[in-house]
Amino acid sequence: MGYRGRHSIPDLGVGVGFRAPHYARVLDGPAPAMDWFEVISENFMVAGGRPLENLARLRERYPVVPHGVSLAIGSVEPLDEDYLRRLRTLVDRLDPPWVSDHLCWGRAPGLHVHDLLPLPYTPEAVELVVERVKRVQGVLERPFALENVSSYMTYRASSMPEMDFLGEIVERADCGLLLDCNNVYVSARNHGLDADAYIDAMPADRVVQLHLAGHTDKGSYVLDTHAGPVCDEVWALYRRAIERIGPVATLIEWDDEIPTWEVLSAEAERARVLRKVLIS
């Protein structure tokens, strides 16, 4: 049985990120049609106040999955135990089917750069991340998924392709994979990679969720801004992923120049319709 089957990972349908400009629309009045929501974990790893009130109200209405940006699982520094405790508290509040963060690094003693820096693709980095994932899963007692990140640099030290690096980690750590189609596109554009081959190389049974987002073309590179609608090339990667993987939870990320709820909902509906056609 594959990873999704072993952990009874549900197909939540198509969701969007829970962002402040939409709080009133989502929480007040009749619940708008949306299959599920993703929240940025760190925004709700707080002691009290409005964030937790809003989160509780959201959870009453929809399935909610926490998605972290600060675990920095590939940093050589030991994992932040306080962070893990607070994440566990959040997980206990939400009872999500899985928890996710990024395959990246960004911490050092006395410094947290709040960036999703790519790791060098080396056996040493594989070993480090595999051990860390096991530890995180032990603390959270939930399926944990790693997301492929957008990258703007490639290390001389890398000794394997990114897709092999990611695949080896999720297999050996026995964790899930959050496959971000936009990140595949951005990194492929930046580094001259074959995005289709990347999608095809992913271990399909480990993919618990797909991300879709917009980006910004800066001329000499593409920046993962989560601004604007999903572009045609990323929709094509999504189509390829669904055809290969089957129906898995999909999320539209739109974090910069956040549009109206109606525009965001329409983007989610586009994914929903495409998914339905492909699955049938």
Next chain:
Amino acid sequence: MSDLAKIQRAVLGVLCGPTSLVRLPEAVALADSLVTGNARQSPAMQLDVDREQFVLRHLDVLRDDFRSLEQVLGEDRFELLALSYLANHPPRSFTLRDLGCDLPRFVAATEPWSSDPLLADLARVEWAFVDAFDAPDAPLLEVASIEAIDEESWPLARIAFVPSLQRLALAHPAQDYRLAVRDAARDATVLAALPRPAPNPTYVAVFRGPGRLHCVDLEADAFALLEELARGAPLGQACERVALLSSTSPSAPTSFEEKVGAWFQQWTALGWISTVAVT
């Protein structure tokens, strides 16, 4: 040190500065040794994408948390302040929410900003709102718990306030100025003509009420009493200390004791008191 540790240490060594790596020969050499580059970007240009995002991301957070301070300083001067702050107080917490925690003290202690104490006052008020926003929840005072305290025991009562209550002693009426700046900021001409408040010792409390954050003025004695009680002093001892230093004349129409009674009614009504316990 492992190869991975060496790479991470080297990258972080150049990632947090305000200057493009392409202009720094040492950074260019480092990037050449670590990063491949490609046909469109040199190694330093590749690494510089993440450096630039580091700066922009953290500037955005500081702008959000200290909006009035930015409006008073202007975008360019605020950016100088923010970059100087980041250089001296690099982000340490996993959450960007904590990024500005040291900014009020930094402004108060660092030239040229320290020469204008109004700036530090503004920063303190703005950060108090951040702290109040997501402070831990606490149960509100139950009437039964105070009814159970007999009159003779009240001087021994210790009072715990809700964690969101932030008490500030300021050198200027900075909250009033903050509100005026916020209103004036819609029009650059109006903002430029906005009069600065004269120095005047001011005491305020920022707190989280149902559904929103509030800021209210405090009398100097009320502030002093709140501070004594928050430090854990029993009510009787706290009142004695504050009365001793009070500017309220013994012959004033409202006695200190009457004022304390009125303050307690106000604090209870505003939801500041969490527990009262006689120990």
